[in-house]
Amino acid sequence: MIAATEVPGWGLPEYVVRRPGGLYRSTNPSTKLAIAALEVVAAFAVPGWPGVLAVFAAVLATAAAARCLRGLAVIGLATSPIVGSILLINLFLLPGAADPIARFGPLAPTWSGLWFGLQTVARLFAFSAAIALVYLTTAIDDLLADLARRGLGRRAVFVVGAAVQMVPRTIERASEIVDAQRARGLDTEGRFWRRARGVVPLAAPVVFGALTEVEERTLALEARAFSAPGRQTLLRVPPDTIVDRVLRWAAVIGLVAIVGLRAAGRLG
Amino acid sequence: MDLLKRWVARQFTTRVIVLMPVGIAIDIVLGSTVQQALKLPIYLDSIGTILVGVLAGPLAGALTGILANLIWGYLLPAPIGSTTIGPFAITAGVIGLLAGLWGQLGIFRPRRGGRASIVAAAVAVVLVGVLALYTYARAYASPDQFVNITGFQTTDFDRSRLFFLAVMVVYVVLVGAALYLRRDVGAVFAIGAGLVTGIVAAIVSAPIAAIVYGGVTGGGTDALVAAFRAGGDSLYQATLKQGLLSDPMDKMITSFVVFFVIGSLSRRFIARFPNGEKALGSEPDVDSPAASES
Numbered sequence: 001m002i003a004a005t006e007v008p009g010w011g012l013p014e015y016v017v018r019r020p021g022g023l024y025r026s027t028n029p030s031t032k033l034a035i036a037a038l039e040v041v042a043a044f045a046v047p048g049w050p051g052v053l054a055v056f057a058a059v060l061a062t063a064a065a066a067r068c069l070r071g072l073a074v075i076g077l078a079t080s081p082i083v084g085s086i087l088l089i090n091l092f093l094l095p096g097a098a099d100p101i102a103r104f105g106p107l108a109p110t111w112s113g114l115w116f117g118l119q120t121v122a123r124l125f126a127f128s129a130a131i132a133l134v135y136l137t138t139a140i141d142d143l144l145a146d147l148a149r150r151g152l153g154r155r156a157v158f159v160v161g162a163a164v165q166m167v168p169r170t171i172e173r174a175s176e177i178v179d180a181q182r183a184r185g186l187d188t189e190g191r192f193w194r195r196a197r198g199v200v201p202l203a204a205p206v207v208f209g210a211l212t213e214v215e216e217r218t219l220a221l222e223a224r225a226f227s228a229p230g231r232q233t234l235l236r237v238p239p240d241t242i243v244d245r246v247l248r249w250a251a252v253i254g255l256v257a258i259v260g261l262r263a264a265g266r267l268g
Numbered sequence: 269m270d271l272l273k274r275w276v277a278r279q280f281t282t283r284v285i286v287l288m289p290v291g292i293a294i295d296i297v298l299g300s301t302v303q304q305a306l307k308l309p310i311y312l313d314s315i316g317t318i319l320v321g322v323l324a325g326p327l328a329g330a331l332t333g334i335l336a337n338l339i340w341g342y343l344l345p346a347p348i349g350s351t352t353i354g355p356f357a358i359t360a361g362v363i364g365l366l367a368g369l370w371g372q373l374g375i376f377r378p379r380r381g382g383r384a385s386i387v388a389a390a391v392a393v394v395l396v397g398v399l400a401l402y403t404y405a406r407a408y409a410s411p412d413q414f415v416n417i418t419g420f421q422t423t424d425f426d427r428s429r430l431f432f433l434a435v436m437v438v439y440v441v442l443v444g445a446a447l448y449l450r451r452d453v454g455a456v457f458a459i460g461a462g463l464v465t466g467i468v469a470a471i472v473s474a475p476i477a478a479i480v481y482g483g484v485t486g487g488g489t490d491a492l493v494a495a496f497r498a499g500g501d502s503l504y505q506a507t508l509k510q511g512l513l514s515d516p517m518d519k520m521i522t523s524f525v526v527f528f529v530i531g532s533l534s535r536r537f538i539a540r541f542p543n544g545e546k547a548l549g550s551e552p553d554v555d556s557p558a559a560s561e562s
Binding site for chain 2: 085136175218
């Protein structure tokens with residue numbers, strides 16, 4: 001809960017003037033997005049291990065500095081099912097691989113499969129971590145305020161902001177609906193056809209419940225001159241220092257250079 | 269140029285702008301919680317996108333799909349958020365675009381006729397079933413016949429047979445159930461549109477799954493990819509075949525749910541959206557409570 005205390009001398013509520021503190025957290029959101037884009041492109045466009053390892057090292061160092069290694073670890077754990085799948089399928093079933101590590105009856109894990117699986121997993125981790133670092137260190141309203149300052153329309157800002165706010169509420173409601181339908185005898189654990197019959201009883205109340213808000217919200221927005229012409233006045237704009245701008249342009253130039261070198265076949 | 273501007277502006281009224289986050293939330297919530305509760309081998313993550321596309325238009329649908337995947341992938345914290353969803357934003361965009369096209373063509377409008385049209389639709393479904401059975405008996409009786417008729421390799425025989433049978437069974441069952449439950453021929457069109465959307469979604473998502481994730485996404489469909497790869501398929505072939513098995517079924521079910529939802533909403537609510545008139549059709553809905561009130 002944000003305390004709406006007044007900041008002496010400014011005459012504005014605290015939530016309007018608060019500044020994110022700490023290393024990397026205080027970096028401008030657009031700069032973080034540009035750096036993440038560079039890291040994602042580097043992880044996929046640079047062949048072999050160097051690109052992936054460099055991105056991995058950069059992300060881990062930044063996360064340590066921003067004190068969000070624990071958050072990254074949670075996201076790493078969340079990707080464990082896909083990691084397991086990638087390793088197992090490639091280890092045993094990489095087409096054309098003919099260098100077995102061992103034989104277990106019809107199964108023969110291969111070195112090529114292991115190598116390819118590890119590389120894919122490393123790319124996945126580097127890609128996920130680079131993106132996750134942005135949202136672990138950036139408040140959504142800061143990101144939206146910065147994008148709005150750079151010309152993103154109020155409609156786009158509203159759509160993203162409202163969706164992010166609406167998802168947790170709708171999830172809570174969906175869980176209640178699942179519990180209620182189970183209490184009324186809906187079989188969610190039985191055979192395939194019994195479970196398939198539950199799609200409409202579960203999906204329809206979630207959809208209808210969410211749609212009930214549309215009319216009221218439309219009227220509320222129109223009453224607040226949502227579709228009026230002209231630019232919106234922003235109460236709070238995240239700082240954009242010279243360091244931020246230099247970093248952002250460096251990331252954009254790096255990104256273009258990697259894509260160009262890859263297209264020209266200079267990266268191998 | 270002016271016509272294009274008006275066409276774009278028409279799709280982004282305040283009501284549509286309010287509907288888009290609702291569609292995004294529906295995609296994410298049904299794709300995570302309800303799908304987990306039922307443990308079905310389908311995604312259920314595009315109901316909101318198709319709903320917005322059908323009611324608002326192709327651009328609004330495409331944007332809803334893209335934003336849903338980007339928000340789900342990159343803005344929501346774990347365990348709701350999942351970075352593996354993000355790259356499939358392109359597929360979601362194409363699904364929304366197609367849904368908007370179906371909406372503009374009036375595919376999802378109810379076609380409640382008399383008994384004659386229902387019987388005609390039922391006869392059409394039986395004919396499709398008989399044709400499917402004939403094709404199945406001709407082409408899939410033996411691997412040799414399959415190779416002669418289709419020109420594909422023998423190794424594709426069993427998998428193609430499984431795919432063909434599964435899609436036809438789901439199509440006939442869904443259409444039959446829709447006709448029985450809704451007494452509405454429009455369900456046939458909506459589920460047919462779902463079939464086309466599913467095939468396109470599979471073609472678009474296969475290279476993404478192959479390039480970004482090495483063909484696997486951590487879901488139940490990974491077993492299918494593993495089976496295809498064990499049969500000697502390349503990474504792209506395996507992901508495409510897996511997609512062609514699961515996507516058409518998922519989108520047919522999703523389209524049926526959207527058709528059901530649109531048919532259950534009040535006419536006044538639907539009519540206020542850009543494609544509302546096309547989603548309603550010209551004939552008055554004699555069964556709806558809204559119509560009987562007025």
